[in-house]
Amino acid sequence: MSNLxxxxxxxxxxxxxxxxxxxxFLVGTESFAVSILDVKEIIEIANVTRVPLTPDYIHGxxxxxxxxxxxxxxxxxxxxxxxxVSKRSCIVLVAVExxxxxxxxxxxxxxxREILEIPPANIQPAPDFGTDIRTDFIQAMARVDDVFIILxxxxxxxxxxxxxxxxxxxxSQEHLVANSD
Amino acid sequence: MSELDAALxxxxxxAEELLTDMEDALLxxxxxxxxxxxxxxxxxxxxTIKGSSGLFGFNAIVGFTHEAESVLDKVRNGERGIDxxxxxxxxxxxxxxxxxxxxxxxxxxxxxxxxxxADGERLIRQLTGRQTTDMQQSDDSVQLEIEGxxxxxxxxxxxxxxxxxxxxxxxxxxxxxxxRYLRTLGEIKQILTVAPEMPVGDDMDPESCYLHFKxxxxxxxxxxxxxxVFDFASDDCDIKILPxxxxxxxxxxxxxxxxxxxxxxxxDMLVQVGALTQNDVNxxxxxxxxxxxxxxxxxxxxxxxxxxxxxxxQQPLVDQALKKQEQxxxxxxxxxxxxxxxxxxxxxxxxxVGELVISSAAMNLIVERHGLSDAGDVAASMNALVSSIRxxxxxxxxxxxxxxFSRFKRVVRDVSKELNKDxxxxxxxxxxxxxxxxxxxxxxxxxxLIRNALDHGIxxxxxxxxxGKPAQGTVQLNAYHESGHIVIQIADDGSGLNSExxxxxxxxxxxxxxxxxxxxxxxxxLIFAAGLSTKDKATNLSGRGVGMDVVKKNIExxxxxVEIDSIEGEGTTISIRLPLTxxxxxxxxxxxxxxxxxxPLSMVDECIEMNANECEIDEIQHYINLRGQVLPYxxxxxxxxNQIADIxxxxxxxxxxxxxxxxxxxxxxxxxxxxxxxxKPLGKVFERLNGITGATVLGDGNVALILDVQGLIDSAxxxxxxxxxxxxx
Numbered sequence: 034m035s036n037l038x039x040x041x042x043x044x045x046x047x048x049x050x051x052x053x054x055x056x057x058f059l060v061g062t063e064s065f066a067v068s069i070l071d072v073k074e075i076i077e078i079a080n081v082t083r084v085p086l087t088p089d090y091i092h093g094x095x096x097x098x099x100x101x102x103x104x105x106x107x108x109x110x111x112x113x114x115x116x117x118v119s120k121r122s123c124i125v126l127v128a129v130e131x132x133x134x135x136x137x138x139x140x141x142x143x144x145x146r147e148i149l150e151i152p153p154a155n156i157q158p159a160p161d162f163g164t165d166i167r168t169d170f171i172q173a174m175a176r177v178d179d180v181f182i183i184l185x186x187x188x189x190x191x192x193x194x195x196x197x198x199x200x201x202x203x204x205s206q207e208h209l210v211a212n213s214d
Numbered sequence: 215m216s217e218l219d220a221a222l223x224x225x226x227x228x229a230e231e232l233l234t235d236m237e238d239a240l241l242x243x244x245x246x247x248x249x250x251x252x253x254x255x256x257x258x259x260x261x262t263i264k265g266s267s268g269l270f271g272f273n274a275i276v277g278f279t280h281e282a283e284s285v286l287d288k289v290r291n292g293e294r295g296i297d298x299x300x301x302x303x304x305x306x307x308x309x310x311x312x313x314x315x316x317x318x319x320x321x322x323x324x325x326x327x328x329x330x331x332a333d334g335e336r337l338i339r340q341l342t343g344r345q346t347t348d349m350q351q352s353d354d355s356v357q358l359e360i361e362g363x364x365x366x367x368x369x370x371x372x373x374x375x376x377x378x379x380x381x382x383x384x385x386x387x388x389x390x391x392x393x394r395y396l397r398t399l400g401e402i403k404q405i406l407t408v409a410p411e412m413p414v415g416d417d418m419d420p421e422s423c424y425l426h427f428k429x430x431x432x433x434x435x436x437x438x439x440x441x442x443v444f445d446f447a448s449d450d451c452d453i454k455i456l457p458x459x460x461x462x463x464x465x466x467x468x469x470x471x472x473x474x475x476x477x478x479x480x481x482d483m484l485v486q487v488g489a490l491t492q493n494d495v496n497x498x499x500x501x502x503x504x505x506x507x508x509x510x511x512x513x514x515x516x517x518x519x520x521x522x523x524x525x526x527x528q529q530p531l532v533d534q535a536l537k538k539q540e541q542x543x544x545x546x547x548x549x550x551x552x553x554x555x556x557x558x559x560x561x562x563x564x565x566x567v568g569e570l571v572i573s574s575a576a577m578n579l580i581v582e583r584h585g586l587s588d589a590g591d592v593a594a595s596m597n598a599l600v601s602s603i604r605x606x607x608x609x610x611x612x613x614x615x616x617x618x619f620s621r622f623k624r625v626v627r628d629v630s631k632e633l634n635k636d637x638x639x640x641x642x643x644x645x646x647x648x649x650x651x652x653x654x655x656x657x658x659x660x661x662x663l664i665r666n667a668l669d670h671g672i673x674x675x676x677x678x679x680x681x682g683k684p685a686q687g688t689v690q691l692n693a694y695h696e697s698g699h700i701v702i703q704i705a706d707d708g709s710g711l712n713s714e715x716x717x718x719x720x721x722x723x724x725x726x727x728x729x730x731x732x733x734x735x736x737x738x739x740l741i742f743a744a745g746l747s748t749k750d751k752a753t754n755l756s757g758r759g760v761g762m763d764v765v766k767k768n769i770e771x772x773x774x775x776v777e778i779d780s781i782e783g784e785g786t787t788i789s790i791r792l793p794l795t796x797x798x799x800x801x802x803x804x805x806x807x808x809x810x811x812x813x814p815l816s817m818v819d820e821c822i823e824m825n826a827n828e829c830e831i832d833e834i835q836h837y838i839n840l841r842g843q844v845l846p847y848x849x850x851x852x853x854x855x856n857q858i859a860d861i862x863x864x865x866x867x868x869x870x871x872x873x874x875x876x877x878x879x880x881x882x883x884x885x886x887x888x889x890x891x892x893x894k895p896l897g898k899v900f901e902r903l904n905g906i907t908g909a910t911v912l913g914d915g916n917v918a919l920i921l922d923v924q925g926l927i928d929s930a931x932x933x934x935x936x937x938x939x940x941x942x943x
Contacts, residue, residue, distance in 0.1 A: 079915075080915065080916045080917075082809070082909070082916060082917040082918065082919065083809065084896075084900065084903070084906065084919065085809075085853075085854030085905070085906070085919075086854060086903060086904070086905060086906075087900070087903065091899070094896065094909055094917050094919075095917065096911045096915055096916065096917050099569055099572070099894075099911060100894065101894040101895070101896060101897070101909040101911070101917055102897075103896070103897060103899045103900065131898055133898075136897050136898060136899075138899070193898045193899060196899045197898055197899050197900065197901050197902050
């Protein structure tokens with residue numbers, strides 16, 4: 034049994050090393066991709082409950098089969114304007130490892146495109162500058178049909194420490210605003 | 215292998231419980247050294263651990279517990295007295311046993327570390343070394359007792375009553391021969407011959423026996439032996455043997471010592487201790503039966519009453535036996551009523567009940583939406599069932615806090631010895647119940663607070679006397695329920711908090727700035743800030759300034775709060791307020807705009823209409839007049855989303871919430887009413903979010919947020935009054 038599992042994971046690693054599969058999606062008009070192994074599920078956008086006193090990039094929380102899952106507005110997280118929810122909007126659910134086990138987090142994206150197989154030869158390290166998003170959010174750049182797609186470093190983009198810290202800051206900012214009124 | 219592991223787990227669990235019981239028993243012995251039941255339980259604990267360790271071949275444990283057991287056996291049999299010193303050694307022995315068990319469980323095969331072995335030997339020496347002197351002492355006391363008992367009194371004799379029947383002579387009985395034979399067993403002190411039925415003159419038949427004897431008899435023989443003397447005569451003679459009063463005590467003790475593994479019949483109990491013989495009981499039972507037969511309706515007299523009436527046993531003995539019987543029954547009943555359940559199974563059940571609550575809310579919503587009147591009744595009754603299932607399921611996890619409290623007896627005892635202080639711990643409200651998951655998490659903060667009270671709070675005896683206080687300091691642990699919360703109080707009568715010292719330290723640490731005008735309460739609350747300790751010297755107990763902030767954080771993680779109340783020179787009281795459960799609460803749903811929020815129902819005091827005519831609305835000051843009292847309020851929608859106040863407000867309501875002594879109003883657009891709220895954690899992302907404690911799933915599948923009333927009030931207070939200096943660059 035354990036042999037079998039080991040072989041399977043070994044297989045998965047092998048695939049990743051040879052030809053990685055990536056989910057591409059649009060944020061605004063830009064294409065981004067994440068490794069398919071990080072993605073747990075893609076769901077339609079449904080009733081999102083907004084959470085007060087949080088920064089813009091926290092879109093809200095949803096009910097996923099009885100669990101409450103936070104949803105991050107990826108556009109706002111990448112320092113763009115908040116995304117407008119349209120009928121093409123989707124939530125990509127990814128699992129983020131924490132010290133207390135993994136937690137599901139949803140990423141609000143404007144459109145989910147396709148799953149691409151990208152050979153390692155086409156993947157290049159992130160440039161030191163030249164993109165308008167934080168360099169530590171970029172895992173690598175993938176060349177697909179002579180167009181570069183940014184592969185997002187999920188662990189950085191959805192870093193729980195950072196998300197929870199910033200929500201705190203935003204709160205104090207709001208207090209300041211409320212205070213100065 | 216796995217079966218053995220499972221058995222080991224059970225062993226470890228059982229041993230831990232037994233050792234905890236043992237500690238409790240030892241500590242209670244300090245106040246009540248003669249309680250035989252407690253001594254028995256001590257003995258049983260050691261005995262059981264020895265037995266089970268033997269099963270697993272843990273020879274180190276067997277060797278040690280055997281010594282402790284033999285000492286306890288001596289104590290149990292009264293051969294050795296119990297004193298503070300022995301209790302101390304036994305407490306250490308208990309700790310040592312725990313260490314041995316841990317060692318055996320973790321490093322099964324490895325030999326005992328030298329230090330552990332040396333400890334064990336030292337303890338055995340202490341346990342057994344005192345034994346010889348104790349033995350002498352107990353010998354002395356035995357002699358004294360004999361001397362004291364040497365004084366002959368009528369009370370100390372057996373009272374034997376022989377009522378021979380008329381046919382006794384004809385059947386070949388000679389009363390005199392029995393009495394002569396009785397002499398061989400002891401000394402007849404007095405003999406009284408009565409002849410109540412002796413007829414007069416010719417009516418007397420010389421061949422009949424009219425004589426009855428009452429004998430005061432002194433003997434060491436037991437009742438059985440004495441009765442055996444009259445064995446032959448039993449058909450022709452009514453024999454009643456009443457034990458001497460000195461025996462009474464012995465019987466009472468024996469009764470107490472009887473093991474209580476099963477309920478015995480009264481007669482059997484008395485026979486077993488020797489107060490009665492089987493004949494007496496049979497006789498009494500016969501007459502009981504006869505009575506029942508004679509008076510069909512009336513219930514038969516209790517056996518005890520009959521026995522006393524027949525003068526075969528004294529009233530106190532019967533009373534004691536009945537009491538013992540009742541105790542045994544109760545004990546067995548309480549033992550039988552417990553089922554050991556895996557906590558994860560219980561957790562799973564409670565999760566399922568949570569989902570059930572949500573599903574039933576969804577069903578109600580559909581029934582309501584479609585206006586199904588006939589389904590409405592069914593839905594309503596199911597709703598009631600679901601909510602009682604919910605309450606019962608949550609109750610399963612409720613435990614009394616007393617067990618947690620009594621663990622601190624040991625802490626206080628050890629720490630006060632270490633600090634050379636005389637401190638007494640008083641516990642009250644131990645029967646207050648709260649969720650097991652909360653109990654587990656409250657243990658560390660409580661330990662910390664108590665250690666603090668012992669180390670910082672209570673002064674040394676000399677200082678106390680100088681301050682005009684009794685040399686003995688007291689720490690009180692108290693728990694009680696208050697509106698859906700449990701309040702745990704730790705109060706000491708020590709030196710209290712020194713506000714100036716705290717201010718100095720806080721200034722030095724840069725926690726506050728010199729121009730801050732802080733209230734007494736705010737100054738006290740500074741001790742919860744990280745890195746602040748007023749103790750000049752750090753001890754290994756406390757004083758490093760880490761801890762109070764952790765305590766506060768731990769308690770807040772349980773959706774609780776800490777309040778501190780201190781009068782310098784008189785003492786400090788710390789009150790911890792915790793929700794009773796972390797799973798499901800009764801909530802009150804309100805709405806602002808599109809958003810819906812849940813306020814814990816236990817905190818909702820009342821709801822009033824926000825009406826300009828009734829309440830003096832002051833848009834700038836944000837307070838209203840609630841029946842003559844100032845009620846500050848928070849417009850939830852505005853506060854949360856920072857909207858500019860809408861001029862055309864709809865009809866609004868004020869939900870008046872109460873938290874401890876604070877009252878405040880939340881202005882909302884809609885009141886949705888009560889809602890069974892299954893608390894879902896919001897996760898790590900929102901862990902620092904103030905004002906929201908969790909979320910719940912509503913019947914329509916949407917998520918509603920649960921308000922943290924105190925957090926909201928606090929942040930409102932800090933943003934209104936303090937101008938939050940910490941956030942200014």
